[in-house]
Amino acid sequence: MPATGWAGNVRANVAIVEDDPLVAAHVGQSVAEQDGLSLAGTAATLAEARALLDRDVDLFILDLGLPDGNGIDLIETIRARGRTDTKILVLSNLGDQATVLAAVLAGADGYLLKDLTSFNIGQQVSAALAGEAPLSPSIAAYVLRYLREQQDQARTEEDAPDLTPREFELLQLLARGHSNREAAEAMSVSRYTVADHAKAIYRKLGVSSRGEALVRAFRSGLLRP
Ligand code: CA
Numbered sequence: 596m597p598a599t600g601w602a603g604n605v606r607a608n609v610a611i612v613e614d615d616p617l618v619a620a621h622v623g624q625s626v627a628e629q630d631g632l633s634l635a636g637t638a639a640t641l642a643e644a645r646a647l648l649d650r651d652v653d654l655f656i657l658d659l660g661l662p663d664g665n666g667i668d669l670i671e672t673i674r675a676r677g678r679t680d681t682k683i684l685v686l687s688n689l690g691d692q693a694t695v696l697a698a699v700l701a702g703a704d705g706y707l708l709k710d711l712t713s714f715n716i717g718q719q720v721s722a723a724l725a726g727e728a729p730l731s732p733s734i735a736a737y738v739l740r741y742l743r744e745q746q747d748q749a750r751t752e753e754d755a756p757d758l759t760p761r762e763f764e765l766l767q768l769l770a771r772g773h774s775n776r777e778a779a780e781a782m783s784v785s786r787y788t789v790a791d792h793a794k795a796i797y798r799k800l801g802v803s804s805r806g807e808a809l810v811r812a813f814r815s816g817l818l819r820p
Pocket of ligand 1: 613614615658659660661
């Protein structure tokens with residue numbers, strides 16, 4: 596379906612969830628002016644928005660900072676109902692990474708920062724209905740960075756750290772709760788040698804403490820519980 600051709604003869608129902616009346620009016624006008632869209636309802640609170648869930652809504656334009664809660668709750672509610680075909684386009688002032696990722700991971704289809712002079716919201720709605728993911732540039736950067744971090748983490752966990760047999764022996768002793776001194780005795784080496792092995796283990800696992808080393812070792816499958 597081409598981005599501009601959602602309409603055909605079918606009109607898509609758009610609901611606006613927004614507590615700022617000026618923004619709601621601007622967005623409503625833009626939706627009304629866009630071919631193929633009709634306004635199915637508006638809500639100024641989460642409670643009012645939930646009441647819209649029983650209507651036939653194809654796309655929600657969703658503010659996050661609402662008087663009675665966070666719009667992300669509504670995203671979760673919609674997705675929990677199995678409504679995967681209902682599009683959700685976040686339109687928010689909140690542009691911090693945690694909020695953005697929470698909204699995207701909850702199931703938002705797009706995320707635009709409220710800089711309404713920089714884009715036509717009606718056009719963005721049509722794009723979202725056509726399967727695109729409208730994202731403000733800084734939002735896209737967060738999402739891409741998150742994906743890269745996920746990939747790096749997956750890669751780190753895939754690579755089994757390459758420990759020497761003595762380092763592995765020490766790691767096992769530490770996992771059983773042995774102190775460095777006890778481990779040195781068990782391995783018949785000096786405490787200094789144990790300390791060197793421990794440093795090497797931390798470096799190879801990319802950690803800086805015994806606790807982290809054990810967590811990483813179990814997570815990567817190097818040690819089994
Ligand atoms: Ca708001």
